[in-house]
Amino acid sequence: MNTFILIRKLWPFVRNYRGSLAVALLLTTIGALLAQVTPLVMEYSVNTVQKLLDRPIEKTEVAWVVGSLVAILLTKELLSLLVQLGQKFLSDRIRFRMAADLYEFTISRIVSYHLSFFALGQNQTGKLEKRIDKGIESLTKTVKNLFVDIVPMMANALFALVLIYNKNVGVGIVATLVLPLYAYISREQTKRQSQIRRSIQEIRENKANALFGLLESIFVVKSFVRERYEQDRQHVLNVSLCTNEIRHHRTNYLFDGLKSVAEQIGIVLVFVVTIYFVLNRQMTIGAILLHIMLFNNVSAPVRHLHRIYDEYSEALVYAEGFFDMIENNTYLPHQGSLKTTAWQGHFSLKNVDFIYPNGKQALRNVTLDLQPGKVTAIVGLSGAGKSSALNLLAGFYNPTQGSVLLDGKPLSDYDSEFVRENVGLVLQKNHIFAGTIEENIRYGRLEATPDDVIEAARQASLHAQVLQLPQGYQTEARTLSGGQQQRIAIARLFLKNPPVLLLDEPTASLDAITAEQIKESLDAIKQNRTVLIISHNISQIMDADQIYVMQEGEVIGQGTHESLYQSGGLYRDIIDSNARTLNISRLAATVLG
Structure with missing residues (x-):
């Protein structure tokens, strides 16, 4: 399952909250613009201080400059806080309501399925319970990541990149070079992790089903003195899950390290190019701080995307099994319409x-x-x-x-x-x-x-x-x-x-x-x-x-x-x-x- 298919399948559940989504996107735009205020203020502060140092300074002028900058930054932080609170409130409201909608729709589908659906090995009680819980949890977490993490950070990065290009095209190109490298590393990470995630999902379902069966048959277990046997069965599943989880995280650590290296290369390149233009008197000293802080806004998604991307990739795996379960029309029984008052019961x-x-x-x-x-x-x-x-x-x-x-x-x-x-x-x-x-x-x-x-x-x-x-x-x-x-x-x-x-x-x-x-x-x-x-x-x-x-x-x-x-x-x-x-x-x- 890819992103386009996931969005298409989720849209019927999300579209009921279009108004909240529109407000969330508006807040995202405002928040991304506010995030650029601090780098611009810092550039102005450095350049202003440098000019003031070239001549005698009056105390009132110092107080005015410092007071103005503090007021701007405090106002910006207060507005950013309000925007973030609004985003989180809207995303949580959408997330919890959508979780309720998904659960109700799932139950309506499950109870309507033919009994042959429940006779399949992959649809045993414990497995279905795990698939429903993890499916809804992953999908709602995806909505949260999208509107609270990914979209705001991407908007922030886009505005920051536009500002860098506006200041200097050369620095903008250098800042952009790290992004394809990071995208390549992320793609390779996904390819290697997809099969591991599917194995983890299958083991989790088997583990949940085995635990459900153990608790359901605890009297039989004790009557045959099979406590140790059942512990060993659970141990095998637990070790298998643990091994796959370690393998999964070990791979993540490797690729996260490569992403960090790519980010640091970008920071060094931006710093070196900016210093070059400053020494050639094509930029002010404040541009150094401006570009470093703007590139920080560009690289923020780089720093956090590995976490979001990992959760999103896991959600894709669970979403595949979840939607296969709730969209399987094969097990919807043929619904006749015949009713009769002349009932014989033959x-x-x-x-x-x-x-x-x-x-x-x-x-x-x-x-x-x-x-x-x-x-x-x-x-x-x-x-x-x-x-x-x-x-x-x-x-x-x-x-x-x-x-x-x-x-x-x-x-x-x-x-x-x-x-x-x-x-x-x-x-x-x-x-x-x-x-x-x-x-x-x-x-x-x-x-x-x-x-x-x-x-x-x-x-x-x-x-x-x-x-x-x-x-x-x-x-x-x-x-x-x-x-x-x-x-x-x-x-x-x-x-x-x-x-x-x-x-x-x-x-x-x-x-x-x-x-x-x-x-x-x-x-x-x-x-x-x-x-x-x-x-x-x-x-x-x-x-x-x-x-x-x-x-x-x-x-x-x-x-x-x-x-x-x-x-x-x-x-x-x-x-x-x-x-x-x-x-x-x-x-x-x-x-x-």
């Missing part, structure tokens, strides 16, 4: 193949039919493709081949928000947000009243346990046990009360009594709804109107519980294994006496 998969973005094929020529108002179950061993089929029916992924239909029309033709408002999901891993129990349940229907939330909790067999907590429904939800969190997810479903239910292991992590209570509640809510249930719990699938048996991504059987069991095969094996695991014969003997 979902089906027709000859569907599905391959995840990582290349794993999950489904092969799968055909499923969810009849309206009926309960459909999918059973199979782990990894058979059951959850993948549910994800396609929910519209989270698009099939690689075949079609997903709703009431006989492609699911992609429907408005996705309309479909999901009418579908309730309980997944194997239900996310609990940071917040209270009440807030997490209300997520199912944001406008729900407290009484609605309590009723949903009752249906999920959660209300009695919540009342035993010191803070009740205001308790932090993430502090609850896994089973209680599962009940929060089910309470969300009851609160939403949708016409279609997609249930993936809804009673996982629950004890037997709670599981029975939830099953009774689900049995009640299933009435006259389209239901798909995936479960290893035979009690939840035996009563289904239609059962599909899946193995290695294919449907290998369908029918009722009785017909599938009589047919033998995998379904019978699963049922028999469940019976042996539960020790049904002994349980029956115990219960029946």
Whole structure:
């Protein structure tokens, strides 16, 4: 990514603050002009003092000259201070507001992306978090550097160079000669640093993702006594980052030294040429101080540009990954517009193949039919493709081949928000947000009243346990046990009360009594709804109107519980294994006496 592309991509976010930019540029011009006052005053002072020394001096004249010069310099410094304060205030206001705009736009894009975007290895949670934070930080820092550092210094240098040329063309040419040399050194620095910066960016993202994973799985780490192992993993990433950072800064130090040499060569040349013209009586003695101070204004960007340039080059690297992330239309799902009041909820998969973005094929020529108002179950061993089929029916992924239909029309033709408002999901891993129990349940229907939330909790067999907590429904939800969190997810479903239910292991992590209570509640809510249930719990699938048996991504059987069991095969094996695991014969003997 080059500067022109970066400006073009940033402009939609910057143009909202054109008024502030115009004022900032005006202040920049004023500040650059004020910066030339001191060299001119110094030249005048030296020349005036030299003339005064050639004749008798009255005290009043000395007081007038000194007082005037002090007043001019103090006024100039006061005005410069006000200009700098104005520039910093405007740049910070633009920077912070633009950071907020970038963040909001990023979030709006991220949440709209297809789930296949998040399935990619480079888009893991920790990596995305780092890319967003560093991207916004680098871009806003670039705006600050541009309007507080680069533009003011360049304007200062330009006015100073014009003054030098105005005083003497020869000195101006000498002062200009150092600039191409410095530009060449900076270009070489960029070429050598670009690859290092990309490596640093990748390592930082991997490090952030590894740290996120470590903190997320700290209980597993401790249970397996793998503290040292995790420390070693972090150590490898840390050493790699440290090595690249040292290499990066070592290269910077080398080129910064070359830039300093180039600057000093320029100062010496300006000094020598000015002395030459003074000795030849073509300039006054004050011109020596004038040219040195003006060249100082010209070389100020040279002294500071290495820092700004380094930050800017880093921003270009992060900006590339950041804009690739937020401008990737590949993962924007096709948004249909179809909405219907004649909702039947008849979902089906027709000859569907599905391959995840990582290349794993999950489904092969799968055909499923969810009849309206009926309960459909999918059973199979782990990894058979059951959850993948549910994800396609929910519209989270698009099939690689075949079609997903709703009431006989492609699911992609429907408005996705309309479909999901009418579908309730309980997944194997239900996310609990940071917040209270009440807030997490209300997520199912944001406008729900407290009484609605309590009723949903009752249906999920959660209300009695919540009342035993010191803070009740205001308790932090993430502090609850896994089973209680599962009940929060089910309470969300009851609160939403949708016409279609997609249930993936809804009673996982629950004890037997709670599981029975939830099953009774689900049995009640299933009435006259389209239901798909995936479960290893035979009690939840035996009563289904239609059962599909899946193995290695294919449907290998369908029918009722009785017909599938009589047919033998995998379904019978699963049922028999469940019976042996539960020790049904002994349980029956115990219960029946």
